Each structure stands twice: as structure tokens, then as C-alpha cells.
Amino acid sequence: MQKFFRFLKSMTFGLILLGIIVIFSVIGSVVPQSQNAMTYVRQFPSFYKIILTCGFDHIFTTWYFIAVTAMLCMNLILCSIIRFRSVVNQKIQTERAAAVPTAVETDEKQRDAVIRALEREHCHRETFAEGTEVYSKNSFGRFGTFFTHLGILLTVVFWAMAMYLPKILDETCYPGESIRLEDGTEIQVDSFSIETDAKLDYKSVINIKLPDGRESGLKEVSVNHPVKMGQYKVYQQTYGTIGHVTVTNEAGASDSFYLETNDLLSADGKNGILYDNLYPDFTEENGQMQVISSTSGSYKNPVYVYTVVEDGQQTEVMLAFPGDVQEIGTFSIHFDDPVEYPGLRIKRSPSWVNICLLLSFMVMTAGLFMTFMMQPVLVTVKKDGYTVLGRQERMRIILNDAVHSTEGEEHHNA
Amino acid sequence: MLDILFFAGLVLYFIAMTGLFVSMVFHQEGLRKISWYIFMAGALAALVYLIIRGVKAGRLPMSNQFEFACSFSWGIAAILIFMHYKLKIEWADSLGAAMTFLILSYAALQPREITELMPALRSAWFGFHIGSAAFSYACFLLAGAAGIRYLLSHKKNPQDPQLEKMDYMIYRLIAVGLLLLTITILSGAIWAEEAWSSFWTWDPKEVWALITWILYAIFLHLRLGRKKKGVFAAWYAIIAVPVVLFTFVGVNTLLPGLHSYGSVIFPYIL
Numbered sequence: 001m002q003k004f005f006r007f008l009k010s011m012t013f014g015l016i017l018l019g020i021i022v023i024f025s026v027i028g029s030v031v032p033q034s035q036n037a038m039t040y041v042r043q044f045p046s047f048y049k050i051i052l053t054c055g056f057d058h059i060f061t062t063w064y065f066i067a068v069t070a071m072l073c074m075n076l077i078l079c080s081i082i083r084f085r086s087v088v089n090q091k092i093q094t095e096r097a098a099a100v101p102t103a104v105e106t107d108e109k110q111r112d113a114v115i116r117a118l119e120r121e122h123c124h125r126e127t128f129a130e131g132t133e134v135y136s137k138n139s140f141g142r143f144g145t146f147f148t149h150l151g152i153l154l155t156v157v158f159w160a161m162a163m164y165l166p167k168i169l170d171e172t173c174y175p176g177e178s179i180r181l182e183d184g185t186e187i188q189v190d191s192f193s194i195e196t197d198a199k200l201d202y203k204s205v206i207n208i209k210l211p212d213g214r215e216s217g218l219k220e221v222s223v224n225h226p227v228k229m230g231q232y233k234v235y236q237q238t239y240g241t242i243g244h245v246t247v248t249n250e251a252g253a254s255d256s257f258y259l260e261t262n263d264l265l266s267a268d269g270k271n272g273i274l275y276d277n278l279y280p281d282f283t284e285e286n287g288q289m290q291v292i293s294s295t296s297g298s299y300k301n302p303v304y305v306y307t308v309v310e311d312g313q314q315t316e317v318m319l320a321f322p323g324d325v326q327e328i329g330t331f332s333i334h335f336d337d338p339v340e341y342p343g344l345r346i347k348r349s350p351s352w353v354n355i356c357l358l359l360s361f362m363v364m365t366a367g368l369f370m371t372f373m374m375q376p377v378l379v380t381v382k383k384d385g386y387t388v389l390g391r392q393e394r395m396r397i398i399l400n401d402a403v404h405s406t407e408g409e410e411h412h413n414a
Numbered sequence: 415m416l417d418i419l420f421f422a423g424l425v426l427y428f429i430a431m432t433g434l435f436v437s438m439v440f441h442q443e444g445l446r447k448i449s450w451y452i453f454m455a456g457a458l459a460a461l462v463y464l465i466i467r468g469v470k471a472g473r474l475p476m477s478n479q480f481e482f483a484c485s486f487s488w489g490i491a492a493i494l495i496f497m498h499y500k501l502k503i504e505w506a507d508s509l510g511a512a513m514t515f516l517i518l519s520y521a522a523l524q525p526r527e528i529t530e531l532m533p534a535l536r537s538a539w540f541g542f543h544i545g546s547a548a549f550s551y552a553c554f555l556l557a558g559a560a561g562i563r564y565l566l567s568h569k570k571n572p573q574d575p576q577l578e579k580m581d582y583m584i585y586r587l588i589a590v591g592l593l594l595l596t597i598t599i600l601s602g603a604i605w606a607e608e609a610w611s612s613f614w615t616w617d618p619k620e621v622w623a624l625i626t627w628i629l630y631a632i633f634l635h636l637r638l639g640r641k642k643k644g645v646f647a648a649w650y651a652i653i654a655v656p657v658v659l660f661t662f663v664g665v666n667t668l669l670p671g672l673h674s675y676g677s678v679i680f681p682y683i684l
Contacts (some may be wrong), residue, residue: 011635011640014635015632015635015636018628018631018632021628022628022629025624025625026625028616028621029618029625029665060616159603159613159614162607163612199536201533223536223609224533224534224536224537224608226608235609235610347611354607358604361600361604364596364600365593365597368592368593369593372586372589372592372593373593391638393585394582394586397579
């Protein structure tokens with residue numbers, strides 16, 4: 001049992017788990033994720049059964065991937081985090097270092113070169129009996145691996161929370177209208193614009209109204225610049241284009257409408273127009289017009305297509321351009337310029353999770369920086385030579401070079 | 415004018431690379447020095463090219479495969495020059511110059527026109543995320559180059575005193591590369607949350623960056639914890655290079671995702 005526990009907290013186990021995560025990740029990047037079953041049948045005719053049976057189509061949410069990640073977290077806790085005390089105890093003890101026997105013997109000239117090299121490295125010096133000097137620096141660097149592993153552990157934990165706790169809703173909304181959420185929060189879309197002049201950009205102006213009455217005021221949402229209010233964050237996600245008409249009656253009163261496919265514009269339910277669609281462009285050949293349907297790009301020459309309805313009967317299919325007017329009985333329908341509207345992503349998440357995740361990132365980066373850039377240095381220099389304590393390879397190489405540089409000088413002098 | 419600078423850099427790198435290899439094989443010190451200066455001239459041409467391109471575009475020149483490859487290549491050159499002068503390491507020059515040349519050659523195969531930055535890339539994180547990636551990949555490639563040099567020297571003379579330094583340099587480059595890759599991944603996560611609402615989407619580029627990160631993390635654990643040094647470390651550094659190159663080139667061309675800019679998947683990022 002003890003053997004098993006030792007294995008669980010060993011670096012070997014951690015490395016095996018990392019290797020398994022690499023294999024799963026390769027599979028997850030090669031097999032498209034979260035597609036419908038037919039996609040795999042078409043794309044992988046020989047392997048689709050394995051893919052679907054083993055869950056390779058959603059590998060990053062499978063129980064075994066989560067289990068491996070959980071085991072890695074456990075390994076991190078057992079392997080690194082509980083070693084905190086031993087890391088603290090590794091505090092550089094210069095008195096003890098002074099008593100260490102000499103590892104590399106040097107003559108006086110070489111010793112001076114070693115001391116000069118240590119001074120160039122800005123090491124702190126302490127002098128002990130019999131001319132023994134202990135040079136040290138970066139004592140705090142010993143916490144590097146601890147902070148790195150702690151940072152990774154916290155990142156995995158808060159990352160999982162940041163992935164699975166938020167509720168995300170994708171909504172489209174026409175300018176002037178609003179989206180009402182379950183908890184009573186209201187997101188009003190004031191306007192939407194596509195800037196094409198200098199730099200292409202997509203901007204919505206919105207107001208977030210929380211159930212407690214607080215409001216964000218009119219704020220601009222654009223790509224990379226979400227608007228945050230309370231637990232909500234609103235992102236500029238996509239956009240669409242919709243037809244728009246203004247209807248005027250004989251008294252001169254008017255109202256405007258957004259048109260959606262199969263909308264019937266009628267005062268009495270029998271006479272009016274049945275809206276079909278809005279097309280971005282058209283071609284004309286020999287007097288024949290052909291509308292162009294496209295799902296992306298701008299609406300260069302928008303064309304409305306609708307059917308006139310008379311006495312409940314659909315008569316003829318008609319085309320209209322912005323500015324055209326269709327008279328139906330006592331009212332007239334004016335076809336306006338199409339309106340562009342935003343698709344917004346609304347994310348609700350506890351903000352403390354994001355803050356904790358960002359802190360985890362900082363701990364991890366600081367840990368790595370300390371591990372590799374601030375390695376602790378402890379060197380004992382005695383009359384007969386010096387000793388580099390710990391695994392400070394860089395200092396070993398520097399001091400070795402310093403010793404050999406004096407040999408070079410000797411050859412030169414000779 | 416811009417194209418002339420670009421190809422001048424490429425040609426200078428090629429001449430320098432050839433000269434450095436010849437000088438290495440035939441021990442021609444004079445040729446080595448001249449070749450090194452030619453390499454620096456190439457790096458200067460590439461830098462001027464990047465600056466002018468950046469000024470013309472009104473942004474950092476890192477927005478597509480071509481610009482990233484140019485920055486990546488220049489990153490290798492910059493680290494190599496740093497190693498040469500600051501750390502007095504000259505044994506990496508020839509292979510480092512070859513890496514610089516090869517990456518810039520890859521750039522030469524890409525479309526070179528200056529395009530407008532798409533809305534998703536217009537962020538304060540742009541330079542930080544992509545710049546750290548370029549330098550991180552540069553460190554990993556140079557570690558691979560140092561690995562090749564280590565094996566060649568080891569084969570010639572296993573007692574070569576330079577071997578210890580080469581071995582340490584492999585470790586050091588990978589350590590710095592991993593730190594930079596960590597910054598790349600974490601800054602990318604923060605940026606992704608601002609742009610796409612999620613810190614991580616398991617997009618192929620993200621996944622392969624994670625794979626690269628894990629591979630080098632395993633290397634560092636083996637080296638620091640299991641004392642796997644020398645020939646093993648050199649081979650590891652070399653074998654990991656194709657993974658880095660796949661993360662850089664392969665993912666964008668073979669595995670479409672959110673990072674496949676210019677593709678039809680996300681016409682305006684969104």
C-alpha cells in the first residue's frame with residue numbers, strides 16, 4: 001500500500017499522466033470535436049465506430065480525460081505542494097556551507113579569479129573562520145518549483161471552473177429592441193454599425209439593466225471589447241441583415257417593422273404582402289433579373305422579394321428595392337434600407353473565478369521565472385579551492401571558465 | 415524596396431550559413447568571422463524590413479504566417495547574436511544561421527502583401543502573445559540546433575570540454591522557451607476570454623501549444639529530476655523540434671480552427 005502511495009506521488013507517475021494527456025490531445029486535435037455522427041462516418045469511414053464508441057468525438061469532456069486530469073492534480077498536490085515544508089527548510093545555511101569540504105582545488109591565482117567571477121555575479125559574501133568565504137544569492141529562488149506546481153494546480157482547478165460554471169447565451173437583437181434574461185436582466189441594443197472606412201470593425205451600443213435597477217448606461221461593445229456589468233459580460237459575436245419597412249395609413253400615421261420570412265403585412269388579414277426574403281444583390285441579363293443569395297458579405301444592391309396577397313390569395317411574386325413603395329388598399333408600404341443587427345454572446349459567470357484564474361496564471365509564471373531565472377547560488381571558497389553547492393550548473397560553468405582563464409593567462413605569459 | 419530588403423536578408427543568411435558551415439568543416443577562422451558579419455548584416459536587413467513593414471501596416475508585423483515566420487526567423491537571429499556576444503557561444507552559429515535561413519525561406523513561400531488586421535487581432539495582447547510565441551519557438555529551434563551540435567561533437571570527442579556547455583545551453587534554451595511559451599499560452603487564454611468569451615476552446619492551435627508545453631515540461635523534469643543529460647537531452651531537443659514546427663506550420667494548414675486566420679470559418683473572427 002505504501003509502495004502504491006509512493007508511486008502516486010512520484011514524478012514518474014506525473015510524467016506518465018502528462019504523456020497520456022499528450023496522446024489524448026493529439027487525438028482530440030486530429031478528430032474534429034463535437035460534430036454530428038454522420039460527419040465522422042463520412043470523414044473516417046474505417047474508424048468512425050472506434051471514434052464514437054470511445055468518445056474521441058468529445059475527448060476533452062470524456063470521463064477518462066477528466067479522470068487523468070484529476071489524477072494529475074492529485075499528483076501535483078502529493079508530489080509538490082505538500083513538500084512546502086521541506087522547501088522552506090532548504091533555506092541557504094551559510095554556516096553549514098562553510099563547513100563543506102573543498103570540491104575543486106585551486107591555487108591562489110585561480111581562487112582570485114573565482115572570487116572575481118562571483119563578485120561579477122553580484123553574489124552576497126559572508127566571511128567565516130580561516131578565510132572561508134561563502135557566496136550566495138537568489139535564496140528565494142528555491143520556492144520556484146513550489147510556486148510553479150501550485151500555479152499549475154490552481155490553473156487547472158480554476159480553469160475547469162471558468163469553463164463549466166458560466167452560462168452562455170447567444171442572442172440576436174434588432175436595434176431598438178432588447179433581450180430579456182431569465183433573472184430579469186435586460187440588454188437593450190441601441191444601435192449596431194459596421195465600420196468599413198478606416199478599419200473594419202463591428203460595434204453595438206448597448207445598455208445592461210440589472211434586476212436591482214442598476215444600469216450600465218450606453219456602452220459600446222466590439223470585438224475584443226466586451227461590456228461587463230454585474231455577473232454579465234456581453235460580447236460582440238456576429239451580425240446579420242434584416243429587411244425593414246415603414247407602413248403608412250391614409251391618415252398619415254406610420255409604423256415600422258423588421259421583416260422576417262413569411263411575415264404577412266396586412267390590416268385585415270386578407271390583403272397585404274407576404275414577405276419572402278431579402279437578397280444582397282442581383283444580376284440582370286436580357287431584362288431578366290436574377291437575385292443572388294449569399295450568407296456573408298455586404299448587401300450591395302439589396303432586393304426584397306415578396307408576394308402580394310389579395311382576398312387571402314397569393315397572387316404574384318414581386319421585387320422591391322429600398323425606396324420603393326407598395327400600395328395595398330388604404331395603406332402604403334415603404335421599403336427602407338436593410339438594417340444590420342448584432343449577434344451578442346451573453347456570458348454570466350462569477351467574477352471571482354476569473355480573478356482567481358488570473359492570479360493562478362501569475363503564480364505559475366512567477367514560479368517558472370524563479371525556477372529558471374533565479375536559481376539559488378551557494379558557493380564556498382576556501383584557501384585551497386571552492387565548492388558549488390546544489391545543482392547550480394551555470395555557476396559551475398562560470399567558475400570552471402574562471403579557473404581555466406588563468407591557465408590561458410599563464411600560457412600567454414610563458 | 416521592401417521586397418529587396420526581404421530578399422537581401424534571405425540571400426545574406428544563405429551566404430552566411432554556407433560560409434559558417436564551410437568554416438566549421440575546414441576550420442577557417444577568417445571565413446567564420448566574415449560569415450558571421452554577413453549573418454549580422456542579414457539580421458539587420460530583416461530587422462529593417464520588419465520595422466518598415468510594421469510602420470507601413472501601422473501595427474506589429476505578426477498578423478499572418480508570412481509575418482510570423484519573419485518575426486520567428488528574426489527571433490532566432492536575435493537570440494543567436496545574444497548568445498554569440500553575451501554568452502560567448504560560437505559553436506551554435508552555423509546551425510542557428512541554418513535555422514534562421516530555413517524559417518525565412520518558408521516565409522518567402524507565403525503571400526507577402528500587407529493586409530489589414532482583422533478585428534479579432536486588434537488587441538493589446540497581440541504583440542505580447544505572438545511576440546512571446548515567436549521567441550519561444552526560436553529558443554526551441556536553437557535548442558534543437560544545439561542538440562545536433564552536441565551529438566556531432568560527442569561523436570568526434572566524447573571528452574570535449576565544450577560538451578558540458580552545449581548540454582547546459584540546450585537546457586537553458588528550453589527553460590527560457592518554456593517560460594515564454596507559458597506566457598504565450600496564458601496571455602492567449604486571457605485574450606481569448608476577451609474576444610471569444612472562453613479562456614480555452616480546445617482549438618487545434620491551443621491543443622498543440624499545450625502538447626509542446628507538456629513535451630518540454632517533461633524534458634525539464636527528466637533533466638532536473640532524473641539527471642537525464644548529455645546525449646539523451648540532445649536527442650530529446652532534436653526530436654521535439656518537429657512538434658514545434660507542426661504547432662507553427664502544420665496546425666494552421668492541416669487542422670483548421672480559430673487560429674486559421676483568413677479562412678472561411680470565421681470570416682470576421684466572430
